[in-house]
Amino acid sequence: MTDIRDDAPAATAKHASATQNAAREGLSGEGDTLIARSVTINRSRDDLYRFWRDFPNLAKFMENVKRIDVRDDCTSHWVVAGPGETTVEWDAQITQDVPGEAIAWASTNSPDVSNSGRVEFRDAGERGTVVTATIFYKAPAGFVGKLIAKLFQREPGIQARRDLRRFKQLMETGEVATAARTLKQREEEIA
Amino acid sequence: MRALTWHGKHDVRVDTVDDPEILNPRDAIIKVTSTAICGSDLHLYDGFIPTMKAGDILGHEFMGEVVETGPGSTLRKGQRVVVPFTIACGSCYHCGKHQYSACDNGNPADNQDIAQELYGQPMSGLFGYSHMTGGYAGGQAEYVRVPFSDVGPIVIPDGIDDDRVLFLSDILPTGWQAAENAEIEPGDTVVVWGCGPVGLFAVQSAFLMGAERVIAIDHFPRRLELARRFGAETINYEETRTYEALIEMTGGIGPDACIDAVGLEAHGFFADNVWDQIKVSTFTGTDRTHSIRQAIHACRKGGRISMPAVYGGFVDKFPLGAFMEKGLTLKTGQTHVQHYLPGLLNAIVEDKIDTTFLISHRLPLEQAPDGYRMFHDHQNDVTKVVLKPGLDRVAA
Numbered sequence: 001m002t003d004i005r006d007d008a009p010a011a012t013a014k015h016a017s018a019t020q021n022a023a024r025e026g027l028s029g030e031g032d033t034l035i036a037r038s039v040t041i042n043r044s045r046d047d048l049y050r051f052w053r054d055f056p057n058l059a060k061f062m063e064n065v066k067r068i069d070v071r072d073d074c075t076s077h078w079v080v081a082g083p084g085e086t087t088v089e090w091d092a093q094i095t096q097d098v099p100g101e102a103i104a105w106a107s108t109n110s111p112d113v114s115n116s117g118r119v120e121f122r123d124a125g126e127r128g129t130v131v132t133a134t135i136f137y138k139a140p141a142g143f144v145g146k147l148i149a150k151l152f153q154r155e156p157g158i159q160a161r162r163d164l165r166r167f168k169q170l171m172e173t174g175e176v177a178t179a180a181r182t183l184k185q186r187e188e189e190i191a
Numbered sequence: 192m193r194a195l196t197w198h199g200k201h202d203v204r205v206d207t208v209d210d211p212e213i214l215n216p217r218d219a220i221i222k223v224t225s226t227a228i229c230g231s232d233l234h235l236y237d238g239f240i241p242t243m244k245a246g247d248i249l250g251h252e253f254m255g256e257v258v259e260t261g262p263g264s265t266l267r268k269g270q271r272v273v274v275p276f277t278i279a280c281g282s283c284y285h286c287g288k289h290q291y292s293a294c295d296n297g298n299p300a301d302n303q304d305i306a307q308e309l310y311g312q313p314m315s316g317l318f319g320y321s322h323m324t325g326g327y328a329g330g331q332a333e334y335v336r337v338p339f340s341d342v343g344p345i346v347i348p349d350g351i352d353d354d355r356v357l358f359l360s361d362i363l364p365t366g367w368q369a370a371e372n373a374e375i376e377p378g379d380t381v382v383v384w385g386c387g388p389v390g391l392f393a394v395q396s397a398f399l400m401g402a403e404r405v406i407a408i409d410h411f412p413r414r415l416e417l418a419r420r421f422g423a424e425t426i427n428y429e430e431t432r433t434y435e436a437l438i439e440m441t442g443g444i445g446p447d448a449c450i451d452a453v454g455l456e457a458h459g460f461f462a463d464n465v466w467d468q469i470k471v472s473t474f475t476g477t478d479r480t481h482s483i484r485q486a487i488h489a490c491r492k493g494g495r496i497s498m499p500a501v502y503g504g505f506v507d508k509f510p511l512g513a514f515m516e517k518g519l520t521l522k523t524g525q526t527h528v529q530h531y532l533p534g535l536l537n538a539i540v541e542d543k544i545d546t547t548f549l550i551s552h553r554l555p556l557e558q559a560p561d562g563y564r565m566f567h568d569h570q571n572d573v574t575k576v577v578l579k580p581g582l583d584r585v586a587a
């Protein structure tokens with residue numbers, strides 16, 4: 001079979017399997033779903049890298065991440081909202097760390113919610129930095145799990161795009177935009 | 192507080208709702224002193240704009256007094272400000288290019304999905320204009336939470352009446368940008384479809400930018416009279432065959448630049464318009480588009496089309512062939528209000544631009560539903576309704 005690959009990112013392929021694509025993006029670990037989203041942020045690579053490398057910061061813009069505790073320089077503990085009122089927790093190990101360029105991590109000891117991720121920062125001249133986040137994971141309970149995830153507006157493709165937009169807002173404007181009018185309304189939105 | 196809320200087609204009410212609060216560092220709270228009903232609000236009133244929710248507070252043209260500020264605001268309590276209808280952060284790539292209505296960050300992340308799917312890219316947030324553009328509460332209320340208050344609102348010097356500056360919030364910069372987008376050259380004949388507030392400001396702006404002639408089209412005698420007052424020649428499209436008149440009035444050439452200031456609710460019963468209306472009522476098309484079609488048809492070869500008018504979705508029977516063959520240019524978009532504010536405020540202070548001629552009715556906020564009905568039903572006489580919270584009840 002001839003390889004007629006083009007130059008588009010692996011996650012935008014129509015056919016190739018997620019596992020093959022993940023390998024192309026330099027991700028390891030187990031999974032059946034690959035998501036990659038890019039956003040351009042008007043800040044330097046170093047600023048963005050530093051903010052992201054401090055893992056507890058991720059909870060400020062990742063809607064479903066309730067808390068990330070740092071265990072040691074390479075290990076963090078993630079507490080993430082699942083469907084309904086549930087939470088899911090796992091440990092993640094940093095698998096790659098290139099200051100100002102890329103950070104990759106993978107969950108350990110969590111066969112049910114096996115996932116790995118990578119974020120890459122590339123110079124974009126006067127536009128700032130292109131940030132590409134790639135997430136590779138095994139959907140909980142396969143198809144049914146995905147369906148539930150979608151129902152709860154937690155479908156990771158959309159979720160990743162929204163999270164990156166919030167990251168951009170926070171880094172460019174110092175705040176996350178909200179259309180709420182009152183504190184109570186905003187709390188209801190976040191809940 | 193009291194606020195004008197939307198409940199469905201032709202159903203707006205003044206309700207009591209919770210006061211707004213400071214939620215982000217750069218916020219300010221404005222106590223509204225004047226707020227206007229816009230032609231764009233009629234699109235909401237008529238139920239043409241998707242993603243509205245019952246209880247949404249309308250209004251994107253407002254000004255008032257600063258009563259509270261977040262730590263990141265540059266405003267001070269007591270200042271009088273006019274607030275742009277576009278919510279822009281001032282620090283993203285587009286804001287850096289002064290393309291404020293394309294701001295990446297003015298629209299909350301979740302609300303950006305709708306426009307991303309529908310248009311390919313999300314737009315900035317707007318006050319009081321559906322959830323696709325943010326779902327922000329609008330200014331037809333006693334108080335408004337204004338995000339990014341260090342970037343948008345312009346401070347008004349003492350001694351300048353609300354009525355003179357209120358329209359900086361939208362329609363004056365919109366008319367100005369419409370004329371700028373027409374790239375007017377000396378000697379040009381510019382045609383403006385629609386003599387609503389946007390069209391009338393486009394007429395004034397076109398002359399200030401050096402147009403030799405401006406021809407204004409509408410069917411409301413009073414609105415045509417206002418256009419004539421600024422030096423425009425007029426066409427009443429109910430009395431006159433517009434295309435033929437335009438060709439004759441330009442010696443067979445056609446106008447150099449055409450401005451469509453009508454938008455998705457074009458009036459009139461032209462053959463293609465009836466077809467559009469049928470499609471609207473059968474939900475097979477969203478926009479009625481006579482004016483833009485006619486502008487493309489009449490425009491001279493190599494001419495320019497400027498389209499401040501709002502269109503919401505997809506358009507059928509767009510004359511792509513004429514557009515291509517004649518080598519036309521089309522410029523459009525929501526107005527980059529922040530970009531024009533200092534210059535236009537100056538022009539008002541120096542009496543180069545008058546905006547007060549437009550105001551036909553002043554009502555208290557409590558009578559806002561009357562204002563909508565009047566503006567909707569009697570466009571000849573009702574050119575602009577300004578709502579003032581606290582004003583005494585008037586007979587309407």
Ligand SMILES: NC(=O)c1ccc[n+]([C@@H]2O[C@H](COP(=O)([O-])OP(=O)(O)OC[C@H]3O[C@@H](n4cnc5c(N)ncnc54)[C@H](O)[C@@H]3O)[C@@H](O)[C@H]2O)c1
Pocket residue numbers: 229230231233234361362365384385386387388389390408409410411414428452453454455456457458459481482498499500501524525526570
């Ligand atoms: N781009 C922006 O940022 C922006 C800002 C404000 C308003 N707008 C849009 O600009 C448009 C005009 O706003 P407005 O407040 O002046 O509205 P308006 O409804 O007061 O005025 C429209 C005028 O067009 C006339 N008209 C209708 N059909 C016509 C036709 N076939 N030919 C000629 N004239 C016709 C009407 O009689 C009316 O006087 C609307 O679509 C509005 O949504 C855009």
Ligand SMILES: [Zn+2]
Pocket residue numbers: 229230231232251252276361362
């Ligand atoms: Zn308006």
Ligand SMILES: [Zn+2]
Pocket residue numbers: 279280281282283284285286293294295296297
């Ligand atoms: Zn911006």
